[in-house]
Amino acid sequence: MADEKKKKTIKTLKIDVDKCNGCRACEVICSAFHAEPKYSSNNPARSRIRVVRDPLRDVYVPVYAGEYAAAECAGRDKYTIDGKEYDECTFCRASCPSRDEFKEPDSGLPLKCDMCEGEDEPLCVQWCITDALTCEVREEEVAEDETEEQEELEIGLEVLADKYGMEKILDAVARMSNSNSS
């Protein structure tokens, strides 16, 4: 069982910030694609890609919405690349309480890029004809899903155990399974 391999499609979005012209077409079409019904409305504030854009400082960074973060992080990063300083949070994909990126404007619910499920290529890539955004698709052989999941779980537990000690984790698991069954 353990050697059985499975094919998996991996899509990599490639972002070439030097080619970005700041047009925000990616934001436009992302929000339209995810509207209900599809394309019925447009609103970049709902987009799952945001272009961090500051023309006078020549900053153009398209960022995709990633995971939801319940709390903002304590440490922030400030990058300097080619002499240009980038603000804190510029490269971060999190939908996080510290900012209004990647949240539905009315409900505040987090948004996450889903690679435009059902489309050959994400819509932002299709509409970015200057090729700042491109998409590379490759097939990778991966171990059977279950093994992978098992591995992930174990890594997670290890991290937790490192942090809190195995005993506390076991206690917590016991408590959780009790409250679930009651």
Place this chain on the structure above:
Amino acid sequence: MRYAETGFNLEIDLTRGNIERVETDPKETELYLGGLGTNAKLLWDRVPPEVEPFSPENLLIFGAGLLCGTPAIGCNRTIVSTISPQTRLMAFSMMGGFWAPELKHAGYDKVVLRGKSPDLVYIHIHDDKVEIRDASHLHGKGAVETQELIRRELKDPKLQVSAIGLAGENRVFYASIEQGRSSASRLGIGAVMGDKGVKAIAVRGTKDVNVARPAEFFELCQEVLKYIQHREKNPIPGVMPILAGLGSPQEMKVHDEKWHTENFMWGNSRERKKGFWNDEIAESWTAAMESMRTRLISCYNCPLKCGATISPPGQPTYMMKCFSKLTYTMAAHSDLDFGLRIAQKATEYGVDGFSTPQVMAFALELYEDGILTNEDMPGLPSDNEERFHWLLDRIVRREGIGDVLANGTYWAAKEIGKGAEAFAHNNIKKHEQLPLKLSMLNPIYFLMYSTGEKINITQIEGQFPQAPFPKREQREEFVKDWIQVPDEKFKQYFLDWELRGENSIPYYPTPEMTCDIVDWQERMHYIDDALGMCAGLSSFPLKPPYHIHNYPKFISAGAGFDMDEDRLTQAAKRYRNLVRAINIRRGMRRKDEAPPANHWKKRFPELEKELLDTYYEYKGWNNDGIPTAATLKEQGLGYVAEDFLKRGILTGGDDEASSETAPAEQETA
């Protein structure tokens, strides 16, 4: 539900500090579309001809086009309309960039300013929250600087800000409104903004803009995107590079300036420099551009890169587009390094890149000629380039001679007298034109120059090639995929157009053909200006992605009302006539419809008369250029006809002879 438009205008009375959100009538949208069309309706209804440009009763309207805020590619224009202090006629100037879609997302189609604020203020719009804020700390700040300061003050880097600089504050007749990489520059609308005491309007919107038939609308957008890619790969052969592709002229990208520098006039639109462009100049200008240009940039939702960020060493960064690259350089007989540097200052001051250099060159010509003296210009530097900086500093502050020059060449010449009028030689309807002086009268351009009410040739021309192609095979090739023509006859007009012989200018195209061609070109521009479409993707370049055949589909799938080519043509005619009606009511007549006398060396008075006669008739205007009562009624403009009759502009007789009223020549304070 309203589609494409939001259905609301923001009405701001600056005198009282009153802000109202006013629902608009969807019927007006069907009749006048939006943008320019509905702007014109507001001006007709609410600004009678007695209202002075600098009166609290003058309106300053920022109108987003009907399709702005939808995914229609390149649809991002704000149409700013008011009464111009320079021409004293209706001014409408378009700006690209990011402001109009943001306004739509905030929930408004227009911002309508009236009254005057006693103190300098700026307006902050964030969805439903609208406030008038103190701007005393922004007095004298640059137009670009102001945008940045407001974003910082409100801690909102996503604000889109339209702002004026010192020139607008001081009511310079050719002050611009600057916004990101774009500006609304022509006809002094920045001066009206300054007069109203408004330094800036900052907008942020997070609401939806809806379209009526989503799948269909999306499909239309996809087709446009594909066509743009096709045109990018297939530039039109046989025309110069800046006419071969799409977008505004690609001045930021293209280094080869042989055509502009050798065909356009230098100085005060005087001197043509044949053979100017050589390897050495090409090299040094390319180096200047490349050392300062950091990136080519676009407007909202558009893949073309018509603008650029320019960082002149030792000066702040600014954004530039189009021909302003060369206007200062050529007016001053200088080089590109000088042009890019002074343009930075001019952009911060907020002045029109076409009029400003010409006014300065005009002043220096008057000085060389002794009409202006050292007494008029105390402290004028001896260095030529420094003189331009010196003049610019004085114009935007209205200091000394700058106060006179700040009114543009027409009014300045009048005030200076002593024969200065002969030096203000490049105006139409009191407004400075492109520095072009040509040899043989061109009937198409003659009509466009004469009757255009945008008063700027680049905003009227476009769909029909500027000149015949030398060989018939080339023409045949060109018409093969010319899908944009409204009628097959245009292909024939072009096929038969020769460089020399019987079928050449000025007698070919014939007056009848010329009318068709001019009307088509003008119509497309007027449609763009109502929809908010960039002319660079539609009415300006050859073979654009938007045209009379797909526009009706965009409107009906987007805005949700029935539209076809005839109805769209009718609508465009309606508000085109309304623009004219506003100007007629302000005294514009046939006598004002003339290109500069020296625009062509070879003139043909009889032919020109015939052209104008034929075109007026074609348009349904009387012999004085006034729309007849029949024309007006046919277009649902009966209320205009009534007003004309009441004012004696039309007499109701058969020939509808007009009487001269309301001279447009009044001096302004």
